[in-house]
Amino acid sequence: MESNREEAVRCLSIAQKHLSAANYSSARKFAQKSISLFETPEAIRLLASINSAEAAGGPAAASSSSTSSGAEAHPSASGSTHRRTNGSAASGGSGTAGGMGGEQREYTPEQQEVVRRVRACKVTEYYEILAVKRECEDGEIKKAYRKLALALHPDKNGAPGADEAFKLVSKAFQVLSDPQKRSIYDRSGSDPEDRSSGMASAPSAFRSFNGGGGFEGELSPEDLFNMFFGGGGPQFANGGFGGGFGPTVFTTSFGPGGFRTTRMGGGTPRQQQQQGNAEPRSMFIQLLPLIILFAFSILSALPNLFTTPPVPDPLFAWTPTSTYTTERHTGGLGVQFFVDANEIMRHPVIGAELARDGIDWRKLTAERNPAKAGPALTKFERVVDNTYTQKLYTECQAGTDRKMRLKEAEIGVFGIGTDWAKVEKISKEPIPSCDELRALGLLRS
Structure with missing residues (x-):
């Protein structure tokens, strides 16, 4: 579509830069993206050049050196060019001090110490790599990355291993600056990329920084560096870091093209x-x-x-206490129980019923049925009967289980050497709660 033409041209420009830096995989990726957005003869020819250059073994590195003299090079591209040039010279055998060929890269003891510290960390010790605490804020993470990225960028630090240290720092920042990835890392302690395959990732041509502080998709170390310090990396909005997408998105590219501004999103008023x-x-x-x-x-x-909420029943006990001193018996099973007579007479239902019948439990003896019980008192006594029988059932079951365990322990597995008289004695031991249930007619013999 015609609307994709501008983005296709941008991807083509990025592919050319990666080709100049001998980064063939990235160059091919952006060239193919450009063709998928809007096919042009230039993109097709560039893709063919990428394939032929990679097959020839790196002529693009020389072209990168020649083009860099005509215009100011992109920071990330120049870093890639230097690294590629050194590697090529080393393979050619024309070495200088330390066995490295090509241009001598300078560094200070402080830069070498930074490289050593970062590379001494494990690849997944992201907090240690950035030298921040686990509970630090996002602002501290960004500040630490700025400092280390400037100190370790291959264009500024020629110490051995600076490239690898720079990648470790960029990876640590990419994880810890994304709230979701940081949460996964804090829980697992491993690379969240191994567990976030279901996370939505944007195409490489649309890598961008969102307003929530995280990255959509994957970002290379050069892209992260360019987001902080300018360059032809991902787009960022409103000229600030983490500002969210606004009406205008600026992408910068150095060289003959100067600055280019692209308007996207925002909408009209x-x-x-x-x-x-x-x-x-x-x-x-x-x-x-x-x-x-x-x-x-x-x-x-x-x-x-x-x-109206239900009125709770009065409290009672099976044995007399300092509070429950009045002895009574239920009209059903004749179960003995003890209550506080004052509480009974103050009860809004039972007390009113007894007062209506002219009965005062505070003046009664322990007779079973001093008078005919009303509906409220009958219901209360039924609760007492049910509670008592449930108590007897529980005690009877516990006693039966105890006798069974004693018999099994005495008989053993095969009954060899068993004292059967002792087993018979255990079987005949009475269980008072079971006997009482039988007397009440609630348990068969």
């Missing part, structure tokens, strides 16, 4: 106004399920608002 008018309605639609759920909760609770 009228569109923004329409979006602002639609926001309240959209918010209401999003909250509608919660509103309905809240309304149903209120409606379901309405019946309870107009009903």
Whole structure:
């Protein structure tokens, strides 16, 4: 489509830069992206040049050196060119001090110490690589990366291993600056890329920094460096770091092309106004399920608002205490229990019923049925009977299980050498709770 032409041209320009730096894989990737967006003869010819250059063994490195003299080189491209030139010279055998060929790269003891410290860390010790604490804020991570990236960039630091140290720092920043990846890393302690295959990643031609502090897609160490210090890397908005996408996105490229500005997104003021008018309605639609759920909760609770809560039964005990001194017996099973007579007479239901019948438990003896019990007292005594029988069932089951364990322990596995008289004695041991249940007719013999 014609709308993709501008982006295709941008990808083609990036591919040319990678080709000049002898980075054939990246050059091929951007060339293919350019063709997929908008096919042009230039992109097809460039893709063929990339394939032939890679097959020939690196003539593009020489062309990179010749083109760099005509115009100011891109920072990341020049770093790649120097590294490639040194490697090529070393393979050619024309070495200088230290066995390295080509241009001598200078460095200071301080730069060498930074390289040594970073490379001494494990590849997944991201906090140690950036020299920050695990609980540090995003701003501290960005500040640490700025400092280390300037100290380790191959264009500024010629110490052995500076390239690898720079990549370690860039990888650490790429993980810790992304809240989701940082959370995964804090939990697992391993590279989150191994566990985030389901995360959405943008195409390489659209790598960008979002306003939430994370990176969409994958970024190379050169791209990260360029985001902080300028260059032809990813696009960033509003001329600031982490500012989010705005109406204008600036991409910079050094050389004959100068600065290039591309407008994308943002929308017109009228569109923004329409979006602002639609926001309240959209918010209401999003909250509608919660509103309905809240309304149903209120409606379901309405019946309870107009009903009287049940009155709890009086407390009682099976043995007399300083509080429960009044002895009574139920009218059903005749179970003995003890209550606080004052509490019974103050009870809003049972006490009112007894007062209506002219009965005062505070003046009664331990007779079983001093008078005919009313409905409320009958219900209370039924609760006492049920509680008592449940207690007996629990004790009876526990006693039966105990006898079974004793018999099994005495008999053993095969019964060899068993004292059967002792087994018989265990079987005949009485269980008082079971005997009482039989007396009440609640348990068969």
